[in-house]
Every structure is written in C-alpha cells, then in structure tokens.
Amino acid sequence: MSDVQSISFERQRIEHLELKNITKRFPGVLANAHVDFDVRAGEVHALLGENGAGKSTLMKILYGLYHPDEGEIFINGSPVRIASPNDAINLGIGMIHQHFMLVDSLTVAENIALGLPSSRGLLTDLDVVSARTEMLAKKYGLLVDPGAYIWQLAVGQRQRVEILKALYRGADLLILDEPTAVLTPQEVDEFMETIRQMTEEKHSIIFISHKLHEVIAISQRVTVLRNGRRVDSCPTAGCTKHDLARMMVGQEIVMPKLTTPPKRGEVRLELKNVHAQSDRETPALRGVDLQIFSGEIVGLAGVSGNGQAELAQVVTGLRPATQGQVLIEGRDMTGKLPGEIIRCGLAYIPEERMRDGMVQDFNISENIILRDHNKDPYAKRGFLLHRVIAEFTDRLIDLFHIKTPSRETPARNLSGGNIQKVVLARELSRQPRIIVAAQPSRGLDIGATEYVHNSLLEQREKGAAILLISEDLDEILALSDRVAVVYEGRIMGILDNKDAERERVGLLMAGVHPD
C-alpha cells in the first residue's frame, strides 16, 4: 500500500486522470469490461452509450461508490485508491447525480456547508460560506441566492447548487451524469456556458448525455461504451450525430415522425375550466380547457413549471381539481380515485417516475403489475398468479429490450434508462384508451427513444387519445397532431401541426400572442 499516494497531503491539481482496465461485475451482469478512460485538465470528455451500457457504473467507480473488480485509477501518473466518495472529494473529484442530494428544508449556504468543518469551530460560519459561494457563483455564472431554501428553487437552480457544492469542496474534476435531462432548453444553454467557463479555469469535465447534439456542442473527445466495453474514443471535431449514433447502436437510426393524418374519433378526454393548486398551494392551473380526441396526439408545450405536472396529476386523479371538470369518454371523473380512473383505460407515464412510477424495492415483475395487480390475468380470487405474471414480464422484457439479469431483479438495480423502460412497458401494454405521457423519452438512449416514439404512433393508429407532455420541442413537433401551449396555468393557444412553427410556439410559451 506504500505506493499509494496519501490523500491527506497537500494535493496537486488533477492534470490527467486515467481509469485503466476497469472491470465491474454485478450478479448476472458484466457492467464494465476492461474499460480505459481518461480526461485532461481543461477538457470535456463525453461518455456515450445505450441504456445499461455501464456509464454510470464507471463513474461511480471513479467517485468511490463502487469498487472495481479489476483495474486501477491514476492521477497525474500515479496510482490512487478511491474507497469512498470522501476519498474522491479529497482527491478533487466531484460528482453531480441527475437527481440531487440536497436537503430541502435547508438554505443553499447550509447545504453547501453541510458536512464541512466550520472555520469557527463549534459555531457556524454561514456568512463565510455565503460569501465564498457568491464568489464562486459569480466566477462560473451559477447565480443562486445563498439564503434561499432549496424547496423554493427550480430544478435548474438546484443543479447549480450541486455544482457549487462540488466546486466549494475544491473539485478539479466534475462528473456530470445526465445533467441536462432535467433541464429546460434555456437552462441547457446556460449550463453549457458554465461548462465552458469551468474548462477555461482548467477543470476537467466528464459529461454523460443521450442528446448527441449536446455532446457535439460541448465536448472535445467522446468515448462510446457498448455492453460494458469501450467501443471507441475519438475527437469530437469532425464527428456528426450520425457517426456517433452508429458507434453507439451499430446502425443508423431515423427518428419517427407523423406521416399520416389523424383518424380522429370521439372526444376521449376533456378538461373544462380546470383549476388546481401546486404543492406549495399556489394556483398552478387557472382554467384549463382542452379536448383530446381518439386517434390523435396532442403535445403540451411550455416552459417547465407552468402547470404541466399538475395537469397530468389532475387528469390521473392524483391531485384534486379545485374547480372545473375532467371528463373521460363523456363521464365526469373529477375527484374520482386514481384506481377508478385507471379502470377507464388511462395509462400514465409519470414525470417523477422514480417516485411515482416505481416501487424501487419491488422486482420487475412486481412493478409490471403495479397498476393491475388485482385484475384478471394476474390475480384470481385475491391470489397472485405468479406464473402468469412471470411469463408476461418476460415477454415485456423482450419486447422493450429491458436490460436486466432477470425479472426478479429489484428495480433499483436497473440503469436509469431501463427503469423508464419498465414504466413504459407496463403502461403501453395495458391497451390504453387514453395515454398521458410526461417526458416519456427522458433518460432514454436514441434506440429506446425511437422505440417509444414508434409505440406512441402505433397507439395513435389504434385509436388512443394521447397527451404528450415534453420539454423537448423537437419531440413535440415531430409527434403531435396538435400542439397546445401552456403558460402560467392556462392554455395560451392550440396550433395544428402544420401551423406549429418553432417561433410561434416559442412566443406562446413566453406568454405572447403572436397576433
């Protein structure tokens, strides 16, 4: 152990970090197989790969959350041992998880100070922390108010706090695992600016994303993983989206688009003057009127936080409407229990799928029956028919290419994208009459995104009424027969697909009527 660099010494900046020959096995899965990866100061190195390719695992090894079965890590040429996140932080490595590890009831400064020794011994030094935080925030364009409480902040701002927290602890190297998945397009632009700022300050960045255009815009190098193995590394300059996609999946991918006109049927879902409150008890919906017909996809566009989440919850019975009506196939379902609404044939892909869509401690089979566990093929007279459930689960694992060692694997052991696939498999296999899909492709790789888009189109052909909520305007414009724009809890306008130009939608999203 003597050759291992002691971490308590005054440490050098990370000029060059290398992972060599990393192998990591989980029961039934080879998550990383002899992977080499390196990043230099001032560089953004992107890590690409399909869902379950092993990206997060590799990064968790670097951050000390997992221990590799084989392989070594070198900093500036000398080997280091990273046994825990603490070691990683001491070596100057920071990691930003996609969802944040902040304490909601504390302020920004308190969160940043959390776990650090105070400069005043037993007394707190929050003013010092605030001052230093503000300095860092200015330097990197990460504006947040150190005195604000976390619960008051939007997702994008919380992410800034996470980054500040890492920088405050002296991180030279930042691991960003799908940081942009939760951001609005505007926030992504600001985020990119921050990354540029950081590389100018000679930080090293490892960037994971499924959005190829982001990778091309920000990174200097890309490494592609497939099935735990490194396929290739190359300079980003000169790569096109198609090249990267081919490296990732091994074949061309063409994103599906609406081609046929809708076979519109009867009204399946109707909202009449719906009002509802947000979690903070402020008005979130202020009189929404919307009709969705059988056989069409209605895209709900809008800057996040304008009532989209609440709208989905009101429709699915998870949030009470304070006023107005929700009609499903003509029947008034306002204030009905979620279970009764499920029975009307409503499928719901929730935005917060980790919290709402999944029981993490249940295995895949148990999660597959979450919405229908007491219905016909799965249960008889109160008993679960495990064999039927197992067969059905295996079919869905196959159909949706869910990457898992078995149907008995607990959901929490799946990769982020594969968890989303389980939710999709469950909801789309229920032969829904109405689908509410919130951010359905978030966190999915391009192959899976294509599959989901195709599935939605297929359901449309079958006559389902689909409400597609997404922050990705491209997704909305490609799939929607009509685009409804929501602004401050009201529908600003509904455009037909042919009239829905990017600028017009953008203006409506900002609350401006174009005419």
Next chain:
Amino acid sequence: MKNFLAKINNSKYFDGFMPVLAALSALAIGAVMLLFLGVNPLVAYRAMWVGAFGSSNALAETIVKAVPLLLIGLGICISFRAKVINIGGEGQMIIGALAATAFGLYVPEMPGWLVIAMAMVAGFFGGAFWGAIPGFLKAYFNVNEILSTVMMNAIAVQLMNFFLRGPMIDPNQAELLSKIPQTARLPEAYHLARWLPTRLHAGVIIAVVLAFVVYLLLFHTTLGYRIRAVGFNPDASRYGGIRVRRQVVIALLLSGAFAGLAGAIQIYGLNYRMITDGSPTGFTGSAGFNGIVTALFGGLHPLGAIPASFFFGALLVGANSMQRISQVPSAFVIALNGLVVIFVVSSALWQEARQRKRRIAEVRDDSPPPSEPDQATQDVSV
C-alpha cells in the same frame, strides 16, 4: 485482514446473522454482569440452557412461551411491512382474551370444538377492533400510531380490570370478601388439547399454521402485495390505484387481530380463566412487546418468526430457571431480557441504516434524493 472484515461487513448475508450476533453479544455482556454479581456465568448459563431445553417438560414450557410471541410477531410482520409501527400488542391481546373469555362463559352450551373455534374468532375480532382504531386514526387523521397504540394499551388494561372486578367476576369470588379479580373457569370441554403431562397445548399448531398463512398472505395475495407496496412507496402505490389509507388500516387491524388471537389462545390453551393483577403484564407477560422483538429477530418474515419465537421463548423460560437455580437476583433476569431486546432492536435499526447506505451507494442516476420519510408522520393521504 482488514479487507476481509470489510468484505464481511459489506455483504448482505451478514445482515441475516446480525440479530443472532446481537443476541449473543447481549448474553456476553450478561456474563460480565454475572461475574460482578459473583456468579459463575458458565453455571448460570448452563442452568438457563437446562431450564429451556433440559427435559421434555422444559422444552414444552419453552414452546408454550413461544406461542403468543409467534402470533404477535406475525401481526408485527404485517404491520411493519406497511411501515406501521404497532406498539399496541399488549392491549390488543387483552381485548382479544376478554372477548374470547366472555364468549366461552356466556354463550349457551354448544359442542366444545365449536365454542373453541368461535372463541378464537371472537379473540381475533376483538384484537382487530382494538388495532383498527389507531389504524383509522393514523390513516384519516394523521395521528401517530406509536402514541395511539400505547394509549390503547392503557385503556385496554383499565377495561380488563373493570370487567374482571365487575361484570365478569367469578360468581364464587363475588360472594367472597377477597373478591379476587378473575373470571369463572371455562368448562373442561372448551379447553384446547394438551400433551399431558406437560402444558404444551394445541395453540402451537394454530400458530405455526398461521405463520404459513401469513407468508402466503404477504407474498402470494393481492392484499399482501398492496401492504408491501404501501410500505415501500406510498406515492407509487397511489399512482398504482392502491388506496393507501385503507391498507394502513388493514395492516394495523390484522396486526391487532393476531395479538387478539394470541390472547384467546392463552386463555383456552393455558389459563382457562382470565385473571388480573392490575397491570398489563400480569396477563400478557409482555408478549405484546416481546412479539415485536421476535418479529425483528425473524427479519420481519413470517417464517423467520418461527425460530425467532422459539429462541425468545427459550430465553424467557431459561432465564427464569437460571434465577431459581443459580440464585441470581430477579433484577438480573429483567436486565438480561432488556439487554437482548435493546441489542436486537438496535441491530435491526443498524441493519436498516446499512441497507439505506448501500442504497445511497447504489443511487441510480435518477433516483430521488434519499429522503427517508419519518415513519411516524409519514403522509398517507390518498
């Protein structure tokens, strides 16, 4: 070596052994205490072993002690799976016993097997009722179930004292001046079968069969699925169309029902009459609390509760005979019992913390922040 230890410490299998290790550590500390008391621990623990397993009679006593622990432990398995903490086993057991006793005493004569069966049902429903009240208060008024179940215990004791002194008092005692607060003895025909000459009764069969029933309930029925889902993630359960509040009530109700059944079996298998010394433990022997420890010891698995209850039965019986034989003060026996409880409960908590830590270590790239909802104030709104 250090690596090796770390590896053991990190393995999930270690968790399974932890309660056993905890119990052994408690006994080790007990040994040190014995040394201070001037008693040879080897002699004392030998007495304990002999007292618990030394003869067929000792073994029978151990099993007799284990029966209520197992039944209450089964109920705890159900409620804890729904993340509902039922401290009300004592009261539920008392109410179940009261209901069953009243049934046997006041219902017109019927065949013995029928009375026994119906008395068991009465005990079951009595406990269920006593468990459902705090369940209802928690689900619909967000009343902390730890507080309410403890208060229900106090009410149950007073009810017992009232009934045994007044309306249900043994007519013979009523005429005497002593007025011992006890009911009349149940007729011979209503007693559960016994393996004479020991006190081992047929209640053990009921309890073991029910352990398998609870196993089926939790893992093979839709109700068990709902209960577990609600315990793991109320938000996702609600999304799945499960009525979260209702499951909370059902979990506490069932938990109480098993305690009530334990009370009924205690009367029909062992005591044949109800008698009170004014305290709750006089009747229950703290089974309502020891049952919780039993369930934790068995890893909250109904089948695990079988060996766990046997172990605790042995501990209780053995400690008693150790006291008799090796002349340790009775306070030591209580202390030893307490040590085991503290060690097992804290090992269960530690285990949970380790699991949580492992989970945090395994944070999926989009798992929510590890907010562990305070179980007591957990929001169960539907």
